[in-house]
Amino acid sequence: MSMNFVFDLALGGAEKRLCHKYWSYVSPSDYIAHLELLCYDHHTEIDALFATLAKCQVYLDDIHCEYCGRPYQLDVPADVPYARRLDFWFCDGCISFSGGQLVLGR
Numbered sequence: 001m002s003m004n005f006v007f008d009l010a011l012g013g014a015e016k017r018l019c020h021k022y023w024s025y026v027s028p029s030d031y032i033a034h035l036e037l038l039c040y041d042h043h044t045e046i047d048a049l050f051a052t053l054a055k056c057q058v059y060l061d062d063i064h065c066e067y068c069g070r071p072y073q074l075d076v077p078a079d080v081p082y083a084r085r086l087d088f089w090f091c092d093g094c095i096s097f098s099g100g101q102l103v104l105g106r
């Protein structure tokens, strides 16, 4: 599994490590405990944690839009197992551009 991280220039090293740690957890089963542990380890609060995460875009570099080649952008770690189950994928831009002729893979 490989992910590409694109960080806001304002993020420091500790915040980047926090993002990496957050995204290292892909199972949705104990998501809340994962968040609490991250906050505890980094002496931060949930809202500050999400403010930091919002400055980090994460892409799966082995899943690309079949049409334009754009990598799959993740919103939450639970997207990872979902994306891996897709046989193929089209990005939102291509789906709307195609007027519904392209559809999501199952």
Ligand SMILES: [Zn+2]
Residues within 6 Å of the ligand: 065, 066, 067, 068, 069, 070, 090, 091, 092, 093, 094, 095
């Ligand atoms: Zn596309």
